[in-house]
Amino acid sequence: MKRNTWQREAVRGALGANDGFVSAQALHSALHATGSPIGLATVYRALADLATTGHADSLQSPEGESLYRSCSTNEHHHHLICRHCGLTVEIEADAVETWAHNVATEHGFTQAAHVVDVFGLCERCTAVAAASANLT
Numbered sequence: 001m002k003r004n005t006w007q008r009e010a011v012r013g014a015l016g017a018n019d020g021f022v023s024a025q026a027l028h029s030a031l032h033a034t035g036s037p038i039g040l041a042t043v044y045r046a047l048a049d050l051a052t053t054g055h056a057d058s059l060q061s062p063e064g065e066s067l068y069r070s071c072s073t074n075e076h077h078h079h080l081i082c083r084h085c086g087l088t089v090e091i092e093a094d095a096v097e098t099w100a101h102n103v104a105t106e107h108g109f110t111q112a113a114h115v116v117d118v119f120g121l122c123e124r125c126t127a128v129a130a131a132s133a134n135l136t
Helices: 008-015 024-035 040-052 093-108 121-133
Strands: 056-060 065-070 078-082 089-090 117-120
Touching: 008 024, 008 065, 024 040, 024 093, 024 121, 040 056, 056 078, 056 089
Parallel strands: 078 117
Antiparallel strands: 056 065, 078 089
16 A cells, blocks of 8 residues: 555645546646645656555546546446536446457457547537537
8 A cells, every 4th residue: 555645635625626627737727726745746646556556536537647636436427528628427327338348259259348438529518619610
């Protein structure tokens, strides 16, 4: 078990203050804006540790950047994520669970695991984009 340091607690607190997924760089900037002297490498390590222990969700953005958010459950789950504002909604995806199990079994795989995150635009960002398109 990792030692609980002030840096890890600072990262955990800053992560919990965000509603959606955030990059290590953005979290580091937010911490520095509050006067924290924490280093970027420390933020990366703390986020990786939080994700490993189940205290944070992590995912790859469509652009390949690692993003993190405070996890509200330790159980397996999936997300809808707004590409624009980062709004994140945890969703049930029974059909995905069945599909993943069936595909793994068909190919002789056991102990299969999967990650499914759906990226799009939330209702608010879609409305803003539509209004902006109508103005041009």
